[in-house]
Amino acid sequence: METPAAVIVAIDGPSGTGKSSTSKAVAAQLGLSYLDTGAQYRAITWWMVNNGIDLTDPTAIAAVAGKADIVSGTDPAAPTITVDGTDVAGPIRTTEVTSKVSAVSAVPEVRARITDLQRSIAKGAEVGIVVEGRDIGTTVLPDADLKIFLTASPEARAARRSGEVKGSDVKATQEALVARDKADSSRKTSPLAKAGDAVEVDTTELTLQQVIECVVTLVEEKRAAK
Ligand SMILES: Nc1ncnc2c1ncn2[C@@H]1O[C@H](COP(=O)(O)OP(=O)(O)O)[C@@H](O)[C@H]1O
Numbered sequence: 643m644e645t646p647a648a649v650i651v652a653i654d655g656p657s658g659t660g661k662s663s664t665s666k667a668v669a670a671q672l673g674l675s676y677l678d679t680g681a682q683y684r685a686i687t688w689w690m691v692n693n694g695i696d697l698t699d700p701t702a703i704a705a706v707a708g709k710a711d712i713v714s715g716t717d718p719a720a721p722t723i724t725v726d727g728t729d730v731a732g733p734i735r736t737t738e739v740t741s742k743v744s745a746v747s748a749v750p751e752v753r754a755r756i757t758d759l760q761r762s763i764a765k766g767a768e769v770g771i772v773v774e775g776r777d778i779g780t781t782v783l784p785d786a787d788l789k790i791f792l793t794a795s796p797e798a799r800a801a802r803r804s805g806e807v808k809g810s811d812v813k814a815t816q817e818a819l820v821a822r823d824k825a826d827s828s829r830k831t832s833p834l835a836k837a838g839d840a841v842e843v844d845t846t847e848l849t850l851q852q853v854i855e856c857v858v859t860l861v862e863e864k865r866a867a868k
């Protein structure tokens with residue numbers, strides 16, 4: 643029997659719209675690999691902070707864009723991320739890295755390097771892969787079989803995000819989130835944007851389970867049509 647072609651799913655959108663939780667669950671249900679591209683940008687940012695790079699200077703960032711060896715594990719049940727062999731899954735989620743990642747991810751040399759990595763991981767996924775990020779449908783995998791763009795109100799997104807961190811302030815979380823959206827959407831190279839052929843899903847009033855079911859149905863339709 644002929645092996646079915648791999649299915650490629652791109653899930654983009656701003657912070658707190660449900661990209662990670664949806665992508666992991668959809669990939670696990672359908673037996674696909676999973677790639678969190680935000681974690682890769684966080685990992686390179688973590689390396690730069692650790693190595694004392696001046697993150698206000700795009701030239702300094704560009705000069706070391708190729709230095710860190712970033713490896714992503716793509717099992718949706720246990721995704722991993724290492725930098726030069728060190729597990730950085732925890733350290734890449736600090737407020738410091740979160741506040742600095744947009745400055746690093748805006749540098750074209752960084753994007754070129756990480757985009758290459760993402761494409762080679764997607765190419766290697768035999769059954770298929772769910773890739774989540776900001777520019778997957780527009781730039782990284784423009785030929786994806788299915789593109790989803792998740793949205794939600796800033797209030798809902800901030801409430802979800804601060805729900806993850808004990809004692810966090812919803813207002814401050816919302817301000818930081820809106821500032822990061824603005825930086826990510828206004829950068830010159832590959833900004834956060836909805837691809838013309840992406841399906842937009844507003845998750846504000848939906849449960850996570852409803853979003854997962856919606857995306858699983860769309861992937862199954864695409865798979866059946868292949
Ligand atoms: N539709 C939803 N309704 C309520 N909470 C959700 C929904 N989708 C995701 N969440 C929760 O919101 C938080 C952020 O979700 P996450 O998947 O990390 O978003 P993103 O990857 O877009 O930043 C998580 O704690 C997640 O469980």
Ligand SMILES: Nc1ccn([C@@H]2O[C@H](COP(=O)(O)OP(=O)(O)O)[C@@H](O)[C@H]2O)c(=O)n1
Nearest residue numbers: 657658679680681683743744747775776777
């Ligand atoms: N495809 C992507 C994914 C993330 N990023 C950058 O990485 C940052 C962190 O992404 P993330 O998905 O971990 O963000 P959260 O959803 O966790 O808030 C974003 O704010 C962007 O600056 C990007 O530029 N392109």
